[in-house]
């Protein structure tokens with residue numbers, strides 16, 4: 516999935532520098548790594564491979580599904596079963612447009628495809644792909660509700676569906692808008708695949724635990740039950756860097772994941788996201804949101820045993836490097852690492868005199884003493 520702010524390409528930078536501070540890789544009993552703004556799960560997953568116990572959390576439900584899917588353990592036994600289910604899901608036949616009830620079923624087709632019942636005639640997916648998505652999504656519910664698949668198998672299969680539908684989405688990259696003509700990739704048939712066999716199989720060989728949450732990190736850290744038995748734990752923060760909220764940019768994936776038939780608004784068919792607004796996306800609240808997280812960690816230190824807080828941020832975000840440094844220094848020992856990289860070609864500034872085609876990525880580190 517092409518995800519805004521994914522840290523996939525920054526993993527070597529993060530691992531190298533987090534290790535410089537924590538020196539945890541060589542410990543026989545590894546700490547817990549908390550990926551507080553998990554997104555695609557790239558960072559947490561990379562630490563799971565290194566033998567850490569993982570807590571992954573994100574405010575978006577599709578991210579909860581993706582993280583559960585990626586952490587799922589594929590074994591020889593369940594692999595065969597899931598392969599057969601995926602084969603059957605791909606073979607599902609969909610009804611002719613005129614046979615679809617306009618009101619209840621086929622929510623994705625009716626609201627996000629050109630022949631659907633919505634007056635907006637949205638073009639996020641072709642009719643065929645929208646109907647197929649509905650057929651697969653409701654079959655997953657049936658399989659789960661009738662006990663034919665376990666909850667973790669349900670998340671795994673739903674993750675496979677989210678990745679597959681994202682490949683045929685008719686958008687420039689995110690779901691803030693759809694294109695007015697179907698692009699080539701959107702015209703391909705929706706096809707689910709059994710994902711990431713080697714990755715999931717490697718993970719299943721290790722005994723370390725993982726838990727995925729779907730709430731705001733502020734709430735999770737202040738929950739009385741949030742107790743960790745491991746020592747010197749690591750909290751990794753990768754919040755949104757600017758005003759761009761994630762919820763409206765990924766709303767279609769959220770609706771496919773939840774399949775909760777929400778009320779939709781306007782041309783783009785946006786669901787309500789009042790509960791998923793991030794304090795990190797506003798100039799007014801971002802600094803206090805960061806302080807609040809650190810304060811909560813310190814107040815509950817005896818229970819969470821968090822010793823290190825790392826924050827990924829860049830030089831173009833709402834908070835300046837200086838202001839982050841000041842906040843961190845107030846609470847403990849501060850250090851920082853940077854990496855300069857070139858902006859993606861598509862994002863390059865047109866004005867060549869404007870020498871800002873590079874971005875500086877920061878890893879701010881706080882050691883609580």
Ligand SMILES: C[S@@+](CC[C@H](N)C(=O)[O-])C[C@H]1O[C@@H](n2cnc3c(N)ncnc32)[C@H](O)[C@@H]1O
Pocket residue numbers: 518519520521522523551552553554555556557558572573574575578730731732733753754755756761762792793794795
């Ligand atoms: C920069 S992205 C994280 C990218 C992730 N590290 C990756 O590699 O895919 C920021 C994420 O923070 C989530 N988010 C925003 N505010 C949040 C909050 N208060 N608590 C938890 N998650 C939040 C968004 O849904 C989004 O997935």
